[in-house]
Amino acid sequence: xxxxxxxxxxxxxxxxxxxxxxxxxxxxxxxxxxxxxxxxxxxxxxxxxxxxxxxxxxxxxxxxxxxxxxxxxxxxxxxxxxxxxxxxxxxxxxxxxxxxxxxxxxxxxxxxxxxxxxxxxxxxxxxxxxxxxxxxxxxxxxxxxxxxxxxxxxxxxxxxxxxxxxxxxxxxxxxxxxxxxxxxxxxxxxxxxxxxxxxxxxxxxxxxxxxxxxxxxxxxxxxxxxxxxxxxxxxxxxxxxxxxxxxxxxxxxxxxxxxxxxxxxxxxxxxxxxx
Amino acid sequence: xxxxxxxxxxxxxxxxxxxxxxxxxxxxxxxxxxxxxxxxxxxxxxxxxxxxxxxxxxxxxxxxxxxxxxxxxxxxxxxxxxxxxxxxxxxxxxxxxxxxxxxxxxxxxxxxxxxxxxxxxxxxxxxxxxxxxxxxxxxxxxxxxxxxxxxxxxxxxxxxxxxxxxxxxxxxxxxxxxxxxxxxxxxxxxxxxxxxxxxxxxxxxxxxxxxxxxxxxxxxxxxxxxxxxxxxxxxxxxxxxxxxxxxxxxxxxxxxxxxxxxxxxxxxxxxxxxxxxxxxxxxxxxxxxxxxxxxxxxxxxxxxxxxxxxxxxxxxxxxxxxxxxxxxxxxxxxxxxxxxxxxxxxxxxxxxxxxxxxxxxxxxxxxxxxxxxxxxxxxxxxxxxxxxxxxxxxxxxxxxxxxxxxxxxxxxxxxxxxxxxxxxxxxxxxxxxxxxxxxxxxxxxxxxxxxxxxxxxxxxxxxx
Numbered sequence: 001x002x003x004x005x006x007x008x009x010x011x012x013x014x015x016x017x018x019x020x021x022x023x024x025x026x027x028x029x030x031x032x033x034x035x036x037x038x039x040x041x042x043x044x045x046x047x048x049x050x051x052x053x054x055x056x057x058x059x060x061x062x063x064x065x066x067x068x069x070x071x072x073x074x075x076x077x078x079x080x081x082x083x084x085x086x087x088x089x090x091x092x093x094x095x096x097x098x099x100x101x102x103x104x105x106x107x108x109x110x111x112x113x114x115x116x117x118x119x120x121x122x123x124x125x126x127x128x129x130x131x132x133x134x135x136x137x138x139x140x141x142x143x144x145x146x147x148x149x150x151x152x153x154x155x156x157x158x159x160x161x162x163x164x165x166x167x168x169x170x171x172x173x174x175x176x177x178x179x180x181x182x183x184x185x186x187x188x189x190x191x192x193x194x195x196x197x198x199x200x201x202x203x204x205x206x207x208x209x210x211x212x213x214x215x216x217x218x219x220x221x222x223x224x225x226x227x228x229x230x231x232x233x234x235x236x237x238x239x240x241x242x243x244x245x246x247x248x249x250x251x252x253x254x255x256x257x258x259x260x261x262x263x264x265x266x267x268x269x270x271x272x273x274x275x
Numbered sequence: 276x277x278x279x280x281x282x283x284x285x286x287x288x289x290x291x292x293x294x295x296x297x298x299x300x301x302x303x304x305x306x307x308x309x310x311x312x313x314x315x316x317x318x319x320x321x322x323x324x325x326x327x328x329x330x331x332x333x334x335x336x337x338x339x340x341x342x343x344x345x346x347x348x349x350x351x352x353x354x355x356x357x358x359x360x361x362x363x364x365x366x367x368x369x370x371x372x373x374x375x376x377x378x379x380x381x382x383x384x385x386x387x388x389x390x391x392x393x394x395x396x397x398x399x400x401x402x403x404x405x406x407x408x409x410x411x412x413x414x415x416x417x418x419x420x421x422x423x424x425x426x427x428x429x430x431x432x433x434x435x436x437x438x439x440x441x442x443x444x445x446x447x448x449x450x451x452x453x454x455x456x457x458x459x460x461x462x463x464x465x466x467x468x469x470x471x472x473x474x475x476x477x478x479x480x481x482x483x484x485x486x487x488x489x490x491x492x493x494x495x496x497x498x499x500x501x502x503x504x505x506x507x508x509x510x511x512x513x514x515x516x517x518x519x520x521x522x523x524x525x526x527x528x529x530x531x532x533x534x535x536x537x538x539x540x541x542x543x544x545x546x547x548x549x550x551x552x553x554x555x556x557x558x559x560x561x562x563x564x565x566x567x568x569x570x571x572x573x574x575x576x577x578x579x580x581x582x583x584x585x586x587x588x589x590x591x592x593x594x595x596x597x598x599x600x601x602x603x604x605x606x607x608x609x610x611x612x613x614x615x616x617x618x619x620x621x622x623x624x625x626x627x628x629x630x631x632x633x634x635x636x637x638x639x640x641x642x643x644x645x646x647x648x649x650x651x652x653x654x655x656x657x658x659x660x661x662x663x664x665x666x667x668x669x670x671x672x673x674x675x676x677x678x679x680x681x682x683x684x685x686x687x688x689x690x691x692x693x694x695x696x697x698x699x700x701x702x703x704x705x706x707x708x709x710x711x712x713x714x715x716x717x718x719x720x721x722x723x724x725x726x727x728x729x730x731x732x733x734x735x736x737x738x739x
Binding site for chain 2: 037040043044045047048049051052054057264265267268269270271272273274275
């Protein structure tokens, strides 16, 4: 999550936290005040951790705030943003969802719902096209008995991961293929379903089967001629050029060190480096 | 391939022999430091380097400081600004100094002056799950008064000469569950008079009541605690001529509204001024010499100052960002309101100058600071203090302060209030005691102590 986005979300933190936490805390005032200040402190520490890019530490603080004031929704939104920054998409969606569940009519509910949809579409789901001949072949996903559609099937939304695609058509051998769905990306399964029988000239129908027997391939690669003369090396590929340059440089460096090393002041506390 | 690598490595040797560095000279003006341990911390870009050495403070006398020195080299620039802190801890009166350095330093010489460091006053008691919301310090008499929740209850420490060891504090309430202890004293309007009255408030452990008592500078008279009977209130002492001694702003549970009451020193209510606003947070209150009252509060729309006088309609002025605290200038003419805003993704600390009577906007001064959003800020007529995240990778908070001129504009260089770098330092409070002195009190989370530090004002005689 960008620094600007994190800090923008923290503006008015105190007022917002007070507005959201205190209405929850006030009914319990007679039994003792909930640790609102500790929750605010945890949120401040979480925001500080976000500022320095330490989202893991920020998550600890936001979750601590949730424990301290369970009725507050804001810590869940901050948690979601840090989870986004860490690429933990499913958890981020869950945190955003909790944020909305706690206060469904929150002012940015529409924006958060759109964010959930965006994350799901970008990271948890992908699209599959199944383009096989003939058109109209039925497409089954992951052994589901009901077809997902018929070819050409476009933009079928599936969860990320590996899926089995099976395409069937009458009079054709079925086609089976794996499809790996990546978040926010499209995959394609394409092919042609072979007919399960052909008609010969004699009119006879002959069943078709895959022919596994194939002869070995003869891949003969011509080797380069060995008697071609070696090309002349350029100067920058001659070892003695660099060896000489290195010797000169080392000599200059040692000389510079001898000359310049005594410019550091002699001090009581000595010399330390940072970092 | 190896030969070009050798050539490149040898080219690297030349810059390595001419490292950037700074020569740090630590200056001590007051103390008879001789052979002492000096602790040095250098940090920036989330990195920290610390080391100690035994220093032999040399020279000094006739107004010149005794000095020790060291060199810091910078083989790489990981942050364009680096903090250097120096502490001499193992003496009868520890001292500390700090500076910020732009890198590369180009072999420059940096002078860091040691001043008396903060010292612990007492343990501050608080529940493990709660952060104490305290206002620790106020002027009283020629010196200061401190109040805090202590292991014994609520403690009050009066220091006519805060540079000397404080007298043993008095326990003004044995309630060991009391929290949110605040102290405020009578503004003197820059007359040079000494505040003669301070009010201490605290919240009972069951959050149902706020008690307050007043204490007089001559210490012969301390009022009995007065119960406000409410759960959340801010209290201020009025300046002379206001027609009342104490003003309270009380946040009512039932409808989140505010009621402002004026009282005499015995607690009797003199006037009541309800404020029909839906308040989400009560930030502070102050009284003017004309009997008017200014309240800092937060609503759903943001933070604001509201002025009431019981005769005319309240005047409200929205303050951009998150208003953290405010103070009345010495002459009583202006209000200095400190707010933290977010500008281009960065936290910015701004000091708003408003007319104390009309709340009309005046100058808005941006402080050279990187404040922590939502954290403590203190403002007084002569100084400003705020919380910053320490850039050593720890994420802990430091307190920084800067002096204000007569017009309430920060000048000079900001420095650090806390001498050490252990844990968080929170809840700064300031008291401008004289033209030469100010004092700061704050809370050190690492050892749960209240700490007090003397601050020398520009041109003033150095703290001893």
